[in-house]
Amino acid sequence: MSLWWNTTTRFLRRSTLPRDDSAFAVHNPHQTRNDLRCRISSATTGAVMEYTKLGSSDLEVSRICLGTVFRSEMAEEACLAAIDAALDQGVNFLDCANVYRNGYSETIVGKAIRGRRDRFVVSTKVGSQVEGDAASGGLSRVAITKALEASLRRLRTDYVDFYLCHFPDPSVPTEETVRAMDDLVKQGKVRFPGCSNFESWRLYEALLVSERERISPFVCNQVGFSLLDRRVEEELVPFCQQRGVAVTAFAPMAIGLLSGRFRYGQPPPEGTSWHRGPYNYRAAMTPRVDAVIQTVIDVGDARHKTPSQVAMAWCLHQPGIDVVITGADTPERVFENCGAAGWSLSQEEVQQLDEVSDGQRLKIRKDCPDGYRRTGDGTSF
Numbered sequence: 001m002s003l004w005w006n007t008t009t010r011f012l013r014r015s016t017l018p019r020d021d022s023a024f025a026v027h028n029p030h031q032t033r034n035d036l037r038c039r040i041s042s043a044t045t046g047a048v049m050e051y052t053k054l055g056s057s058d059l060e061v062s063r064i065c066l067g068t069v070f071r072s073e074m075a076e077e078a079c080l081a082a083i084d085a086a087l088d089q090g091v092n093f094l095d096c097a098n099v100y101r102n103g104y105s106e107t108i109v110g111k112a113i114r115g116r117r118d119r120f121v122v123s124t125k126v127g128s129q130v131e132g133d134a135a136s137g138g139l140s141r142v143a144i145t146k147a148l149e150a151s152l153r154r155l156r157t158d159y160v161d162f163y164l165c166h167f168p169d170p171s172v173p174t175e176e177t178v179r180a181m182d183d184l185v186k187q188g189k190v191r192f193p194g195c196s197n198f199e200s201w202r203l204y205e206a207l208l209v210s211e212r213e214r215i216s217p218f219v220c221n222q223v224g225f226s227l228l229d230r231r232v233e234e235e236l237v238p239f240c241q242q243r244g245v246a247v248t249a250f251a252p253m254a255i256g257l258l259s260g261r262f263r264y265g266q267p268p269p270e271g272t273s274w275h276r277g278p279y280n281y282r283a284a285m286t287p288r289v290d291a292v293i294q295t296v297i298d299v300g301d302a303r304h305k306t307p308s309q310v311a312m313a314w315c316l317h318q319p320g321i322d323v324v325i326t327g328a329d330t331p332e333r334v335f336e337n338c339g340a341a342g343w344s345l346s347q348e349e350v351q352q353l354d355e356v357s358d359g360q361r362l363k364i365r366k367d368c369p370d371g372y373r374r375t376g377d378g379t380s381f
Contacts, residue, residue, distance in 0.1 A: 047091030048342025053324055055219035055246030057192045059161055061121050062242050063316060064086040064341050065093035066334065067250060067327040069100045071273050074329055077107055083112040085331035087119065090349050094250075095222075095325050097125035097166055098151050102132070110156035123162035124151050125196055125222075127169060139169035141180040142181040148184060161192040164222060167197050174205045175213075182215035194246075196222035200239040207243060218245065225249035225321065227258060227292050227311055227353060230363040237320040248323040253308055255279060255327075255364060257289065260297050260307035264290035268372055277371035279364055288360075295356045305339065312340035314353050 050063040066086040070079050083094065098110050106124060113120045126147040129137030136147065152158060165177060165182065182194035195203060195218045203221055210217035221240055224233045229251070240247050253259055261269050264285050268274035274281040296307045303310070315324045326337040345353070 001307050011376050016093070033095070043124075045304055050316070050341045054248075054322060055161075055192075055194075056217070056218045057162075057246075059121055059191070061093040061323060062088075062091045062341075063323050064091055064312070064338055065123075065248065065323050065325045066091050067325040068094055068096045068105045070105055070108070071255075071325055071327060072271075072329040073101070076111075079105075079108045080332065081331050082329060082334050083109070083348075085334040086338070087327075089334065091334075091338060092119060093121045093123070093323065095123045095127065095250075096117045096155075098129035098136075098147050099125075099130055099166070102130055103150070106151055106154035110154055110221050112242065114156055117157055121161045122155065123164060123194075124160050124299060125166035126151070127165040127166035139165050139172045139177040139180075141176055141183075141240050144177065144180045145184070146167055148189060152189065159189050159191060161191045162194050162220065163192075164194040164196045164220070168195075168199075168202050174202070175209045178209045178218075179213070179215065181218075182210075182213075185216045192216070192219045193221070194220035195219045197224075200236045203236075203245065204239070204243075207245075220246040220248055220322075221312065221381075222248045222250055222325070223314060224320075226252050226254045226359040226362075227296065227314060228254045228289060228360050230357060230359070230360050233318065233320075237318075241320045246322040247320055248325060249315055249321050250325045250327075251364070252312050252324040252326070254284075254362060257284065258296055258307055258311035259292065260300070263293065275372050277368045278366040280366070280368045281372045282363060283365050289362065292353075292357050292360065295352060299352065301346070303345075303349075305343075306336055308337055309340045309352075310345070312337060313343065313345055314350065316340060317345055317350060 051060050051062055054061050055061065066083065068079070068083070068288050094109055096106050098106065100106070109122065113122065126144050127137065127139050136144065148163065151160065163181065169177070181190065184190040185193060193216055195206065198206070198221050202217065206218050221236070223236065225232050226249070237247055255273055256262065257274070262274065262285060264287055268281045293307070296310045300307045300310045305313070312324050312326065315321055324340070326334070328334040328337050
């Protein structure tokens with residue numbers, strides 16, 4: 001296996017697996033995990049994955065991370081096959097949370113890493129309330145400690161590589177949260193603490209506590225970022241760069257909007273989160289958003305890449321973005337999205353995408369629990 005070092009801490013590895021276009025075949029949910037893995041393994045030739053050290057940690061992670069929320073709620077075997085496919089593509093980084101599918105996602109990840117724990121870097125989160133457990137949630141010492149024990153049981157491991165505060169908890173002093181995370185590091189149950197959805201001032205407050213007390217600092221901040229939502233690049237990303245905190249970006253395709261399957265004036269494809277809910281498609285899909293989608297499609301056509309690959313490659317190109325998280329649910333989607341690594345957009349293409357997406361601040365609203373509907377006369381509600 002060859003390695004190519006670049007001018008930062010990042011480098012590339014090339015897969016030596018044979019290629020087969022069957023990876024793009026239609027997914028059959030009744031196939032077994034082995035069936036699915038064999039199909040994707042036969043399709044991964046010449047794939048190149050990029051790696052980087054995450055923040056001030058000593059852990060080397062793939063720049064494409066597999067998110068395991070599994071929104072499509074596929075059967076367990078299909079989810080395991082997606083994780084297998086990611087590993088075949090060189091993805092060693094898995095992102096989870098105690099609240100994903102009410103803990104079931106962590107159970108799936110636990111089964112996937114069993115017997116090969118050393119091949120994965122596992123991140124999970126704390127802070128969100130788990131359904132059926134009114135006492136869960138929050139970032140108090142008690143809540144953090146209790147949630148980690150439950151996550152470790154579901155993950156079938158005695159440690160997690162990264163443990164992130166899922167959302168800020170204004171009701172708990174920052175020092176209590178930071179000290180609680182540091183205690184877990186000292187106990188060997190967490191290798192590195194981090195956060196998610198933290199504003200720059202809140203992250204700064206946490207880092208000050210770590211510096212003053214000489215305890216484990218947050219090494220990464222997971223935030224939403226895409227061509228349709230560039231808010232974090234205004235202040236947060238530069239701040240993280242200055243402080244040596246890694247930025248991992250979730251929703252780089254805006255929950256699929258940038259896949260090329262969604263267009264203004266057309267209903268969302270059936271079976272997608274935008275169709276079944278809770279995401280508000282009518283609020284999100286504007287003519288300006290559609291212009292971004294069209295540009296992504298055009299760049300992809302010119303480069304023989306899919307819109308998803310272009311959208312994720314643009315994120316990977318941005319200064320300060322260390323890792324992008326893909327929520328691909330099937331081996332086919334994993335294979336496609338991993339194709340965002342190992343190549344670069346031209347300066348002209350980057351400028352094109354920058355200009356059409358300039359100022360985009362899309363806020364994805366979850367106020368359509370019944371999903372997207374059309375009446376008999378063709379109008380939507």
